[in-house]
Amino acid sequence: MFHHVLCLSRVSLKIVGASGQGINSVGEILAKGLKRAGYCVFGYREYPSLIKGGHASYQLDISAGTIGSSERQVDLLLTFNHHGLTINLPDVKDGGVIIHSVADWKWTPEASKDIAKRKIKVVYLPVEELLKKLKAKSILANVLLSAFLWSAFDQKADVLKDLVGSRFAKKKDLLELNMRCIEEGMAFTDSTVGHLSIPLPKPDRVWKDHLLLTGAHALGLGAVHAGVRFYAGYPMTPSSPLLTFIAELQNKTQMAVKQAEDEITAAQMVSGAAFMGTRALTATAGGGFDLMTETLSMNGMIENSPVFVVAQRPGPATGLPTWTAQADLLMTVHSAHGEFPRCIVAPGDAEDAFHLMPQAFNIAERFQTPVLVLTDKQLMEALYTQAPYDQSKTTLDRGALVTGAKQLAALKESDRYDPKAKDGISKRWLPGAKAATFCAQADEHDGHGNSVDDAENARFQMEKRMKKMSALKSFLPQPDLYRIENGKLIIDNSNPSLDLLLIGWGSTKTVVLDALRDEKFAGKNIGYLHFTYVWPLKTERFAQLAAKAKKVVLVEGNQQGQLGMLLAQESGVRVESKILKYDGRPFFVDELVEKIEPFVLSSSVKRPRSSRR
Amino acid sequence: MTVPLDSNGVSMKDYLSPVQCTWCDGCGDYGIWTALRQALVELKIAPTQVLLCYDVGCHGNMSDKLSGYRFHGLHGRVIPFAAGAKLANMKLPVIAEGGDGASFSEGVGHLVHAVRSNYPIVFILHNNANYGLTTGQASALTPKGQKMNTSPNGIPERTLPSMDFIFSLEPTFVARGFSGAIWQLKEILKAAIQHRGFAFVDVLQACPSYNKFATHEYLLERCYDSWKEGHDPKDLAKARHLACDTSQRIATGVLYQNQDVPNFYEELVARKGIETTPVEEVGIKDIGDLMKDFM
Numbered sequence: 001m002f003h004h005v006l007c008l009s010r011v012s013l014k015i016v017g018a019s020g021q022g023i024n025s026v027g028e029i030l031a032k033g034l035k036r037a038g039y040c041v042f043g044y045r046e047y048p049s050l051i052k053g054g055h056a057s058y059q060l061d062i063s064a065g066t067i068g069s070s071e072r073q074v075d076l077l078l079t080f081n082h083h084g085l086t087i088n089l090p091d092v093k094d095g096g097v098i099i100h101s102v103a104d105w106k107w108t109p110e111a112s113k114d115i116a117k118r119k120i121k122v123v124y125l126p127v128e129e130l131l132k133k134l135k136a137k138s139i140l141a142n143v144l145l146s147a148f149l150w151s152a153f154d155q156k157a158d159v160l161k162d163l164v165g166s167r168f169a170k171k172k173d174l175l176e177l178n179m180r181c182i183e184e185g186m187a188f189t190d191s192t193v194g195h196l197s198i199p200l201p202k203p204d205r206v207w208k209d210h211l212l213l214t215g216a217h218a219l220g221l222g223a224v225h226a227g228v229r230f231y232a233g234y235p236m237t238p239s240s241p242l243l244t245f246i247a248e249l250q251n252k253t254q255m256a257v258k259q260a261e262d263e264i265t266a267a268q269m270v271s272g273a274a275f276m277g278t279r280a281l282t283a284t285a286g287g288g289f290d291l292m293t294e295t296l297s298m299n300g301m302i303e304n305s306p307v308f309v310v311a312q313r314p315g316p317a318t319g320l321p322t323w324t325a326q327a328d329l330l331m332t333v334h335s336a337h338g339e340f341p342r343c344i345v346a347p348g349d350a351e352d353a354f355h356l357m358p359q360a361f362n363i364a365e366r367f368q369t370p371v372l373v374l375t376d377k378q379l380m381e382a383l384y385t386q387a388p389y390d391q392s393k394t395t396l397d398r399g400a401l402v403t404g405a406k407q408l409a410a411l412k413e414s415d416r417y418d419p420k421a422k423d424g425i426s427k428r429w430l431p432g433a434k435a436a437t438f439c440a441q442a443d444e445h446d447g448h449g450n451s452v453d454d455a456e457n458a459r460f461q462m463e464k465r466m467k468k469m470s471a472l473k474s475f476l477p478q479p480d481l482y483r484i485e486n487g488k489l490i491i492d493n494s495n496p497s498l499d500l501l502l503i504g505w506g507s508t509k510t511v512v513l514d515a516l517r518d519e520k521f522a523g524k525n526i527g528y529l530h531f532t533y534v535w536p537l538k539t540e541r542f543a544q545l546a547a548k549a550k551k552v553v554l555v556e557g558n559q560q561g562q563l564g565m566l567l568a569q570e571s572g573v574r575v576e577s578k579i580l581k582y583d584g585r586p587f588f589v590d591e592l593v594e595k596i597e598p599f600v601l602s603s604s605v606k607r608p609r610s611s612r613r
Numbered sequence: 614m615t616v617p618l619d620s621n622g623v624s625m626k627d628y629l630s631p632v633q634c635t636w637c638d639g640c641g642d643y644g645i646w647t648a649l650r651q652a653l654v655e656l657k658i659a660p661t662q663v664l665l666c667y668d669v670g671c672h673g674n675m676s677d678k679l680s681g682y683r684f685h686g687l688h689g690r691v692i693p694f695a696a697g698a699k700l701a702n703m704k705l706p707v708i709a710e711g712g713d714g715a716s717f718s719e720g721v722g723h724l725v726h727a728v729r730s731n732y733p734i735v736f737i738l739h740n741n742a743n744y745g746l747t748t749g750q751a752s753a754l755t756p757k758g759q760k761m762n763t764s765p766n767g768i769p770e771r772t773l774p775s776m777d778f779i780f781s782l783e784p785t786f787v788a789r790g791f792s793g794a795i796w797q798l799k800e801i802l803k804a805a806i807q808h809r810g811f812a813f814v815d816v817l818q819a820c821p822s823y824n825k826f827a828t829h830e831y832l833l834e835r836c837y838d839s840w841k842e843g844h845d846p847k848d849l850a851k852a853r854h855l856a857c858d859t860s861q862r863i864a865t866g867v868l869y870q871n872q873d874v875p876n877f878y879e880e881l882v883a884r885k886g887i888e889t890t891p892v893e894e895v896g897i898k899d900i901g902d903l904m905k906d907f908m
Contacts, residue, residue: 211907225900229891230701250883256700256891261726265693272697278891298687394897431664431682432705439676439683450632450677
């Protein structure tokens with residue numbers, strides 16, 4: 001019956017129920033267990049903006065190969081309540097399995113017909129009965145259900161026992177009860193279906209030593225690694241997981257952490273801390289960033305180097321608070337009044353999220369201007385299987401920071417904002433240093449930071465600051481082109497002629513790469529150009545690839561194709577074909593494959609004119 | 614103690630700036646400017662050893678009229694900048710200054726949370742009861758009924774009782790000075806700089822161009838030194854009464870001080886026992902141990 005599953009390189013499991021019912025707990029146990037058993041796991045959560053109740057889900061997509069996306073339809077649905085049986089029936093693939101614990105459940109005639117037609121198998125797990133037998137509290141349903149699935153996946157009990165056991169190492173009674181729940185869950189056999197078996201692909205040991213973490217964790221670890229010693233933030237989904245993680249770590253990292261009274265405060269506090277000379281970080285969502293933008297402008301003027309994480313969710317206004325979007329690209333690029341340099345980096349996965357953090361601070365300090373790390377709910381909360389971070393290549397770049405006593409003593413006040421400095425990057429030194437003192441002046445100013453409003457000085461100082469933008473643009477790398485060659489993903493920056501050039505940025509990266517791996521595209525000449533540095537925008541490689549490609553298609557999580565607008569603005573090359581999504585959901589891999597297919601097929605039928613205008 | 618004009622230590626000369634003052638004749642900012650520098654010199658704080666942070670307003674034009682590490686930022690936002698700076702380097706005294714316009718309207722939330730958080734910084738309120746730099750609009754502290762730039766019929770709102778408001782937040786240091794009483798203001802500022810937590814210093818000052826009510830003469834007649842009358846700054850109830858009741862006379866001096874409340878930094882459990890500052894700790898950190906939690 002499950003022969004089709006055997007052919008698949010990936011298996012998907014969706015756990016649904018009311019928020020707070022324990023779906024996250026089952027999801028986390030299974031994700032970690034499967035990773036330890038040798039699988040790459042990608043986790044994705046959907047939930048409403050409520051603390052308890054509401055319908056939520058935790059989906060795991062599992063593979064022995066690299067995986068970074070979710071499927072729309074799943075092989076397995078586990079539901080904690082009857083709502084999942086009605087709401088999520090369409091989410092189950094033909095031939096899939098539904099596991100539930102709703103006693104005496106009666107399907108409607110339509111649902112029964114659908115289940116029969118689509119050959120969906122339904123398994124009832126009498127959780128309450130089993131728990132009563134074990135004299136276990138209802139919270140242990142999580143362990144019981146996890147164990148049942150663990151057995152269905154044909155996994156060995158010891159991996160699960162080690163995992164669950166480590167949580168109760170010091171509580172012997174609870175430990176024993178948990179172990180019995182695992183045994184009972186794994187032993188359970190459905191009277192009608194028999195032993196449920198959902199074979200997974202052959203595991204790969206490589207995943208065992210990987211990390212299983214969210215993008216927020218990756219950013220947080222990256223921040224600690226980067227030497228962030230001060231963090232201020234105000235809670236706003238989807239930036240809050242970073243605030244929570246940084247706060248949870250504080251006794252280990254000894255970082256100074258402040259939950260500020262509002263976003264303006266958070267922005268000003270990190271500006272003050274950065275000016276004093278530490279590495280300071282804040283994070284917020286689009287709405288909170290709106291409040292921070294006057295402060296952003298101020299940092300451009302005083303040439304200060306705080307870093308802001310902006311985690312996107314759909315707007316306008318409060319929009320869809322717990323869902324995802326890539327719709328604040330134009331906003332962040334154009335945010336805040338006046339003209340000043342800024343850098344915007346957009347992590348595409350958990351690898352980027354970690355390494356871009358020290359990079360963001362290095363750029364901020366080297367160019368003495370604020371850096372934004374633009375991400376989204378998808379990256380913040382998705383669960384990635386990630387190789388342990390290679391810390392050996394990280395460098396500390398503090399740019400033109402003067403620290404030596406002799407060099408400090410030689411400084412003049414007017415060195416601080418010297419308009420003649422190469423690339424506009426003048427010497428910087430910190431309050432407290434035995435040196436000439438200056439004013440970090442938000443009014444237009446001369447080299448000393450004295451407020452001056454004559455025309456010539458205004459021109460010199462504007463040019464000084466904007467020269468840093470040119471230097472920054474030269475400093476940044478071109479976007480990388482990803483292709484599949486002989487079944488393997490490679491980065492190919494040789495500017496090949498492509499039949500189809502896909503273009504994207506941010507968290508879309510991993511789903512596009514998964515789509516490229518789809519067997520439907522095997523042997524096809526497709527490339528994906530991914531922008532990690534979205535401002536200033538380097539467009540040379542894009543323009544060269546676009547001129548040679550038969551088709552160019554944007555893949556973005558917004559309504560207008562915002563990266564496409566920036567590319568057109570910066571290069572004159574307009575991308576006409578777009579795959580856009582703006583319903584709060586990320587791209588799902590099966591959905592994206594479907595949307596890419598017509599471009600692959602049509603390219604051999606009809607060659608369009610160059611998209612260049 | 615006398616303020617050394619020149620010495621081997623810190624002197625008034627060290628704080629000189631070649632930039633000319635642009636305040637109006639008779640502006641209270643001259644007095645505050647003088648008292649601040651005197652206080653720093655008497656405490657032997659060199660210009661390299663202090664961070665002076667300015668909000669936007671006439672007082673903010675002080676930012677280039679003296680030496681020292683300085684910051685001149687946005688309207689209403691000086692307090693959180695100064696607090697963030699201080700927390701990054703506890704070894705440097707941080708003094709923030711703002712006007713009554715910014716501090717009791719656009720930036721009032723910051724003021725509330727600065728008192729609540731007890732940040733170890735000084736806040737000097739340049740209180741001339743109006744928005745001077747934007748040419749004389751009413752602030753929240755302008756007396757009701759006054760005709761101001763944008764209120765030809767007199768302002769309709771009631772005046773915000775600033776001292777009662779501050780005392781309601783359980784402050785640890787409240788002082789009131791008068792820009793004409795420079796010696797006393799210097800002493801107040803010295804106490805404020807040495808305070809453990811958030812020191813709120815309300816300085817009444819004349820605005821010769823726009824404040825026709827509380828003129829320099831008006832303040833001269835009413836302000837008196839509460840220290841000389843034996844006020845005990847530990848007496849909270851008395852302090853609040855003195856601070857709030859300005860109907861006959863205006864009490865000045867350190868009205869209230871409580872050194873028993875730890876400041877925000879001292880309350881940070883994660884920073885207990887750490888000698889270094891976040892500024893000194895910048896560097897690439899190994900996160901090998903933290904990664905283990907995700908294996």
